[in-house]
Structures are given as C-alpha cells and as structure tokens.
Amino acid sequence: MLYATPNLHDADQAVLAEIGEMRDRLRLHLRTPRRWEGQLRRNLTARAIAGSNTIEGYAASVSDVEDIMVGEAPIEANDTVAAEIEGYRQAMTYIQRLAEAGDDFSYSKGLLNSLHFMMQGHHLLKRPGWWRSGPVYVTSAEDPTIAAYTAPDPEQVPALTGELVEWLNEGDLDAPGLVRASMAHLNLVAIHPWSDGNGRMSRALHTLVLAREGIMAPEFSSIEEWLGRARNTYRYYDVLAEVGGPVWTPDRDTLPWVRFCLRAHHQQAQTVERQVHTTREVWTGLEQALEQRDWPDRMIYALYPAAMSNRIRRATYQADAELSEQQAQRDIRELVRAGWLTAKGEAQGRYYVAGPDLPEEITHGVREPKPLRDPYA
Structure with missing residues (x-):
C-alpha cells in the first residue's frame, strides 16, 4: 500500500487552473525558437x-x-x-x-x-x-x-x-x-x-x-x-x-503535501515567467546597443550572462557563439576595453562580469525585486 492521492478541493482546482494559465503563456513565448x-x-x-x-x-x-x-x-x-x-x-x-x-x-x-x-x-x-x-x-x-x-x-x-x-x-x-x-x-x-x-x-x-x-x-x-x-x-x-x-x-492524509507542492509550482511558475520576460527585454536591449556601437551581434552571447548578474568565461562564450579561441579572445578584450565587461580572477579561473559602462537601462529590470504571490493566501 502506498500513500494515496487525495481528493482536491475547489481551492486546489483554482490553483491548478492558474498554474495552467501561466504555463500556456510560457508555451506561447517559446513557440517560436x-x-x-x-x-x-x-x-x-x-x-x-x-x-x-x-x-x-x-x-x-x-x-x-x-x-x-x-x-x-x-x-x-x-x-x-x-x-x-x-x-x-x-x-x-x-x-x-x-x-x-x-x-x-x-x-x-x-x-x-x-x-x-x-x-x-x-x-x-x-x-x-x-x-x-x-x-x-x-x-x-x-x-x-x-x-x-x-x-x-x-x-x-x-x-x-x-x-x-x-x-x-x-x-x-x-x-x-x-x-x-x-x-x-x-x-x-x-x-x-x-x-x-x-x-x-x-x-x-x-x-x-x-x-x-x-x-x-x-x-x-x-x-x-x-x-x-x-x-x-x-x-x-x-x-x-x-x-x-x-x-x-x-x-x-496527503492533501497538505499536495498543497505544498502546488504552491511551489505556482510560485516557481511566477519566477520562470518573470525570468522569460526579463531575458527577452535584456536580449532586445543588448541587440539594440550592439547595433548602435556597430559591434557584431555574436557579442550578445558574452554580454547577456553579465547583464543578468551572472558571469561569463571565455570558453563558454566561444562555444555559445561558435567561434575560434582567438576570435573569442578578441571579442572579450574589446568588451573589456569598452568597459562593458570587467575581468576577474587569473589564468584558468578568469571570468568576466558586467563592467561599469554596460548601459544601465539594459540591466535595470534585472535588479528590480518583486514579491511572489501565495495562491492559497
């Protein structure tokens, strides 16, 4: 005998419906590669x-x-x-x-x-x-x-x-x-x-x-x-x-566990939905900024992680942008000279983060905190 699936209440069905709506919106965003x-x-x-x-x-x-x-x-x-x-x-x-x-x-x-x-x-x-x-x-x-x-x-x-x-x-x-x-x-x-x-x-x-x-x-x-x-x-x-x-x-009774998981899925769906929206906005802003500087659009693969408050390493950029090692090195040096990236660490541990001159309007939305809604509140 296993722990049995509980009967759901109206409140649980409502949470499931909201999760479904968020996932439908996400599928729509991802429909076009x-x-x-x-x-x-x-x-x-x-x-x-x-x-x-x-x-x-x-x-x-x-x-x-x-x-x-x-x-x-x-x-x-x-x-x-x-x-x-x-x-x-x-x-x-x-x-x-x-x-x-x-x-x-x-x-x-x-x-x-x-x-x-x-x-x-x-x-x-x-x-x-x-x-x-x-x-x-x-x-x-x-x-x-x-x-x-x-x-x-x-x-x-x-x-x-x-x-x-x-x-x-x-x-x-x-x-x-x-x-x-x-x-x-x-x-x-x-x-x-x-x-x-x-x-x-x-x-x-x-x-x-x-x-x-x-x-x-x-x-x-x-x-x-x-x-x-x-x-x-x-x-x-x-x-x-x-x-x-x-x-x-x-x-x-397993209903408390199922409700815990439904709350987790609802709040994680909120997080992912926001992440997709932020990614789209940051990516669009970077494309426009690169065009204004007349830089190759491949550089976006180096700038996007930095703009999202993560780090980028040369080998990762090289793989993502499908470049040679020399071309990847030249691109990153150019971005560092322009102040759009800043180098950290040494040798094999070197990585790059957002530089002081990366346009502020691109990263503004990344740093704006927002609360998550509790669907059972």
Whole structure:
C-alpha cells in the first residue's frame, strides 16, 4: 500500500487552473525558437540542480553549476561538491531526453536504479543503483540522535518500489499531472530505497513525471530551485514529517503535501515567467546597443550572462557563439576595453562580469525585486 492521492478541493482546482494559465503563456513565448532560449534553458537547469543539491548540503552557485554543465572547472565549488553536481547533471540530462522518448517509455525498477547510479556513481561504497540492505533513519535537524522518520525495513523495499513503478505506469492516470508528480515524490522519499541520495532522486522523479505528462520541458517545470531556498527547505522537511509520519504510514492524509507542492509550482511558475520576460527585454536591449556601437551581434552571447548578474568565461562564450579561441579572445578584450565587461580572477579561473559602462537601462529590470504571490493566501 502506498500513500494515496487525495481528493482536491475547489481551492486546489483554482490553483491548478492558474498554474495552467501561466504555463500556456510560457508555451506561447517559446513557440517560436529564439536565440536566447538556449542560454535561458541552461540557466534554469543550473538553478534546479543547484537548488536540489543545496538541500542536501552541497551548496554551489548557479554560475559554478553552469560551468560544470559546459565542461569547465568550477571557480568556487570544491571537488566534493563538483562531483555531486556532475552526478545530478547527468541524471537531469537523461530526464530531459526521456521527456521526448515517445510511447515506448515505461517506468521500471531498472530506470530508477539507473538514475540513482548516475547521481551517486562516485560513491561506490554506498552501492549506487542497488537497494539498501540496512535500516535508514532521517534524523531531526535539532538533534541528530532523534529519528524524525524511520523508513520501511529493507526487506520491504523491492515490493514497495515495485508497487510504486506499477502506480507510475497505471495508477491515478486521470489525476492532474502536477498531483501525480507530487505523489511520486512523496512515495519514493518515504520508501527511501537507497542508502543515500533519496531526496535528490525523489525530486528528480517529480520532474520526470512532469516531463512525461507533457506539462513542460523539465527545466521549465521543476520546483527544485524553489525548494532550495532556505525558508522553503525548512517547510519541505516539516510537511514531509507531517504527512509521512514517524514511520511508513500510508493511510495518512496527503492533501497538505499536495498543497505544498502546488504552491511551489505556482510560485516557481511566477519566477520562470518573470525570468522569460526579463531575458527577452535584456536580449532586445543588448541587440539594440550592439547595433548602435556597430559591434557584431555574436557579442550578445558574452554580454547577456553579465547583464543578468551572472558571469561569463571565455570558453563558454566561444562555444555559445561558435567561434575560434582567438576570435573569442578578441571579442572579450574589446568588451573589456569598452568597459562593458570587467575581468576577474587569473589564468584558468578568469571570468568576466558586467563592467561599469554596460548601459544601465539594459540591466535595470534585472535588479528590480518583486514579491511572489501565495495562491492559497
């Protein structure tokens, strides 16, 4: 028996409808391919990866995650954090591919274990891709000697994961995709099938279910960035404890968990919608500024990350703009001389940020904070 999908109330249906409207608007924005879409997708993927790993104590900046995604050594993250980020990146990349796998796709125990191995393959002593053979306790944040949750006995894991796989393929198919994804997340994290990496796997499964339901591409639908914010992380653990109980108790009410996830999806959709709007405005402003200076429009690939308060490295610009190393170096030197970029760091660690003379009107909207609306308020 798994934790059961709850009946939704009118308030929940209203939140679902609002999320649907935001996603419809986003699909409209993305219907026509645009030059900025690749960098936006990479940034959103990096935010999701950074958020999920931050929850587990492997904090890395979004810029460092983007460096790892394009094959660059991170500037701030240590080797341990970089290995965790790279493992999660591999799993997320595969999830992005599975979103387009067609009707041949099905969930299986092998798929779950394969994703786990991608994430945890660098921890061979923890038997990545194999069910745990011993007990698992989720300890209290206040006192590590107190078990806040005790997972099912290891002998139950194969049967429970099998039941979950069967439900993923055939269960509650008439339920909204966001609700199915939330319940997949809850059940996997409660089963806790592996000795480590269960939280990240559960969040990744949440994203995979959304992708397979056709909600949106994984990078646009994941709530991992939202969950990685400190206040939301605390509430995440609280609601899991409230709904999951101190031990495996699948007859408990799961509506609080689903509402938590719907609020997360609503607020993350607000964030993504604003990010798309800001990207479009900044990109347009940069195109106009480059035209006025009679600079080649390829330079936008170097200026856009800087204008969005991120950093750019020469190798990343070279790849994005499809340039030779020499041409990329010449372009960046020109932008530095003009004060539109500023160099930081030395040698292999050199990167570039917005310079003092990058036109203020281009970056104004990036720095303007706006609150997120609580759909249940």
